Amino acid sequence: MFLIRTLHKWFGLVLGVQFLLWALSGAVMALLDHHKVSGEHALLPVAGLQAPAELLPLARVAQAIGQPIQKLQLKPLHDTYVYEATTPQGVKILDAVTGAPMAIDAAKARELAVGRWSGSEPPASVSYISRHTLETRDLPLPIWRVEFADKERHALLVSATTGEVMAAKNDTWRLWDIAWMLHIMDYDDRQSFNHPLIITLGTGAAWLALSGLILLFRSFRRSDVAWVLDGAEALRRRGR
Template sequence: MRLRETATLFVIRSLHKWLGLILGLQVLLWAGSGAFMALLDSSAVSGEAAILPVAQIPAPAAPLPLASVAERVGAPILRLQLKPLFDTYVYEATTPDAVVLLDAVNGRRIVIDAAKARALAVARYSGDAPVRSVRRIAQPTPETRDAPLPVWRVEFADKDRSTLLVSEANGEVVGVRTDTWRLWDIAWMLHIMDYGQRQTFNHPLVVTAAAAATWLALTGLILLIRSFRR
């Protein structure tokens, strides 16, 4: 009986040692990335300092009648909203196939192209740095994974590489990215072990690593108790 117990402890000790070597780096990454994210200023991560609130402008005294809006949209309207967009008011009409923007006064259709996205981003940007680049993003990237695509990525030439994501559908700023956010995102990726989309911690790799770390802790506790008994 004692021989069997000794053999079991030997197996546990060997597995504990080798698994500890394998998991040691990941445990360090978990601890280091968690500490790094906790130390970062949350407001700097969110980029809230780089963006101004939506400008409050007077609503038009005589907006386009709803019948004219429906006629110009030319499709069933599921949702209709009158809202400010930079220096004017627009109707945002959601149809089964798309979102249509109309000038609330003259009914002219508004398209969010590169020039318009640039103007909208500059209007919301709180700094004075010039625009470095404007790019249309139609496929998910680490920066745009939470944004409704497609978006216009408008990057400014400031020290934090502030980037505003402007929706191509309705012209709204749907995200702000900075170098502080990018550092946080790398730490987040390492912490949740999602090296692709960086969105979920419910995937097999992290579940397996967490289960192995739990087993490592339990076997370490068993070996510790056994050493005290000796």
């Protein structure tokens, strides 16, 4: 029993800090407005465009692509229509009327981001992301990150391949992401919630609960609950 009591004390000391972090991070995630966290309020709906009367014939599209086409989509992109062709070597974008290749460079990414931005503040910076960051960890690369000069430091993430605005990040999301990291204890990618560290802590928490239950029963004496037992005995006697 001495061993159980000693282990319970030290497990409680170590796990108590993590219990506090779990409680605080869970409270932060629950209190933050999920609309702000998602960034959906920062994005305008995709503008409805009427398809051009004359589109580039498919034969000329295939000629302009110059590679086997696995998938071909006609889709709006900001203020125009484009053909998005998926080939064995990647995705290519063509103007749906002229057939001119469309590169998603910094200027185009800025234009696309401004077209979807619901605020009035101008872009503060445009940066090319070729390696995953915390903001882009769930998105296909490469990406243009267009940050705006607003209080929440909104950053619209534009695909450098298709030109699609894929997500919006802001300071509320960044705070939520820190709380998420503390909650799942993944201090690297902030994605896994079944890694060895949290499994170890979860096992320790189970041991803490079990040892606490054992100590609870061992710490009580009959005198502690005499008023209950004596009362029950008195009721039995009256029943006789």
